[in-house]
Amino acid sequence: xxxxxxxxPARLTGVGVGPGHPxxxxxxxxxxxxxxxxxxxxxxxxxxVGRAESVVRQVRPHLRVERVVFPMGTGGPSSPASGPARELxxxxxxxxxxxxxxxxxxNIYSTFSSLASEVTRLRPQVEVTTVPGIMAFxxxxxMAGVPLAEGTGALxxxxxxxxxxxxxxxLEDPSRAVVVYKGGRHLPAMAKLLEEVGRLEGAMxxxxxxxxxxxxxxxxxxxxxxxxxxxxxxxxPAGRVDG
Amino acid sequence: xxxxxxxxPARLTGVGVGPGHPxxxxxxxxxxxxxxxxxxxxxxxxxxVGRAESVVRQVRPHLRVERVVFPMGTGGPSSPASGPARELxxxxxxxxxxxxxxxxxxNIYSTFSSLASEVTRLRPQVEVTTVPGIMAFxxxxxMAGVPLAEGTGALxxxxxxxxxxxxxxxLEDPSRAVVVYKGGRHLPAMAKLLEEVGRLEGAMxxxxxxxxxxxxxxxxxxxxxxxxxxxxxxxxPAGRVDG
Numbered sequence: 001x002x003x004x005x006x007x008x009p010a011r012l013t014g015v016g017v018g019p020g021h022p023x024x025x026x027x028x029x030x031x032x033x034x035x036x037x038x039x040x041x042x043x044x045x046x047x048x049v050g051r052a053e054s055v056v057r058q059v060r061p062h063l064r065v066e067r068v069v070f071p072m073g074t075g076g077p078s079s080p081a082s083g084p085a086r087e088l089x090x091x092x093x094x095x096x097x098x099x100x101x102x103x104x105x106x107n108i109y110s111t112f113s114s115l116a117s118e119v120t121r122l123r124p125q126v127e128v129t130t131v132p133g134i135m136a137f138x139x140x141x142x143m144a145g146v147p148l149a150e151g152t153g154a155l156x157x158x159x160x161x162x163x164x165x166x167x168x169x170x171l172e173d174p175s176r177a178v179v180v181y182k183g184g185r186h187l188p189a190m191a192k193l194l195e196e197v198g199r200l201e202g203a204m205x206x207x208x209x210x211x212x213x214x215x216x217x218x219x220x221x222x223x224x225x226x227x228x229x230x231x232x233x234x235x236x237p238a239g240r241v242d243g
Numbered sequence: 244x245x246x247x248x249x250x251x252p253a254r255l256t257g258v259g260v261g262p263g264h265p266x267x268x269x270x271x272x273x274x275x276x277x278x279x280x281x282x283x284x285x286x287x288x289x290x291x292v293g294r295a296e297s298v299v300r301q302v303r304p305h306l307r308v309e310r311v312v313f314p315m316g317t318g319g320p321s322s323p324a325s326g327p328a329r330e331l332x333x334x335x336x337x338x339x340x341x342x343x344x345x346x347x348x349x350n351i352y353s354t355f356s357s358l359a360s361e362v363t364r365l366r367p368q369v370e371v372t373t374v375p376g377i378m379a380f381x382x383x384x385x386m387a388g389v390p391l392a393e394g395t396g397a398l399x400x401x402x403x404x405x406x407x408x409x410x411x412x413x414l415e416d417p418s419r420a421v422v423v424y425k426g427g428r429h430l431p432a433m434a435k436l437l438e439e440v441g442r443l444e445g446a447m448x449x450x451x452x453x454x455x456x457x458x459x460x461x462x463x464x465x466x467x468x469x470x471x472x473x474x475x476x477x478x479x480p481a482g483r484v485d486g
Contacts, residue, residue: 023274026377027302028266059270105381108398113390128388132381134269138348142373147356152405152425154413155351157398166397182395 010092014106016133020210022058036099043067052101085118144204174238184227191223253335257349259376263453265301279342286310295344328361380422387447417481427474434466
């Protein structure tokens with residue numbers, strides 16, 4: 001694919017639409033959706049409505065949303081975003097402003113980062129911008145009533161995709177709050193670890209935030225059943241748990 | 244102060260209004276402002292319009308906003324929120340739903356956490372809720388075009404109010420992105436430390452985000468002049484800096 005020589009300036013904007021609740025979308029995100037020539041959402045299959053598209057449907061019911069399929073899992077040596085990036089190229093070559101919607105924030109644990117890298121590799125002249133979005137852990141902290149950081153306390157975001165080792169390291173400092181993403185498979189192991197270091201009490205988990213079937217509750221309770229891949233866990237600083 | 248015996252249920256909602264840009268307010272925050280009986284903003288003096296109030300004025304120009312003065316600095320043994328909390332009590336005792344607006348997110352480095360603690364101490368029956376908000380570092384990442392976390396990478400939020408030691412610890416893991424709040428006074432020391440560990444390149448700073456006088460640029464540049472107390476610094480993971 002070679003870019004045509006005289007194209008209008010194309011733009012790709014990663015639009016964070018928040019964790020799933022339609023009312024956690026920002027005015028800037030709505031403005032980006034309204035201003036774009038084309039709105040694109042990631043999807044697991046051509047006929048599946050992804051979570052970000054579902055949010056768009058609720059805040060902008062009449063907006064047409066294109067889907068690009070992201071392969072699930074970690075198969076193959078190439079970036080999972082290379083296929084989706086190639087699907088965007090004809091629109092960008094036509095000079096369109098493409099808005100790619102993403103759950104949470106496009107700069108933090110988002111598919112948008114790899115998509116933008118691939119698009120920049122294919123079309124270096126495309127202007128890439130982002131619109132920040134509320135992250136799942138912020139919504140969970142609000143729903144669970146758990147302040148996460150105060151004064152000079154630190155807050156770490158880690159993942160538990162590969163197990164609980166990173167969480168274990170983050171827990172070494174008891175004054176630090178910890179957020180764990182992508183740990184659904186390891187939720188029982190996380191609960192065990194939190195109990196060992198005396199921080200199970202007060203730790204909260206949430207899944208399907210803003211969606212039908214949403215569950216928010218203590219890690220101690222949610223760890224006893226099956227959890228979703230995208231479960232979010234928040235562990236407040238030690239010594240801050242009331243009662 | 245003793246609570247009257249037959250009061251309607253009072254509520255206190257901490258409403259995150261984002262980093263300063265009016266279009267980074269969420270629909271939920273707007274709904275909370277519209278639904279409240281009274282909107283209250285923190286201020287440095289009775290006649291000073293604080294940053295959160297300024298955001299409210301831009302998104303809801305006709306809304307009346309009460310100010311409660313938070314003493315600056317760390318003087319005295321009592322919580323800086325005890326005075327403001329006492330100011331809210333008469334409204335809460337009258338059964339009002341009070342919305343307290345705060346920059347960023349009310350659960351992360353916000354005056355709201357200590358205010359809510361004080362109110363709960365004075366009036367345990369008051370229902371406390373929060374509405375999450377976009378944080379300054381998210382806006383800075385978007386403006387600077389810096390993805391912060393991908394895959395299984397970690398992200399740490401630390402403060403540099405007391406110096407650069409916490410930052411130094413957070414930098415020990417090169418794969419971890421670091422966000423530094425409240426480090427204005429120590430910006431030159433932070434720049435020196437980042438240079439020593441080879442992570443000055445790509446590190447970005449921002450102050451007065453969304454306000455007149457906003458500055459966003461490389462830490463290397465901003466560190467050469469005076470910076471604001473509320474400067475935000477983002478340090479992407481090592482090895483991710485292009486060029």
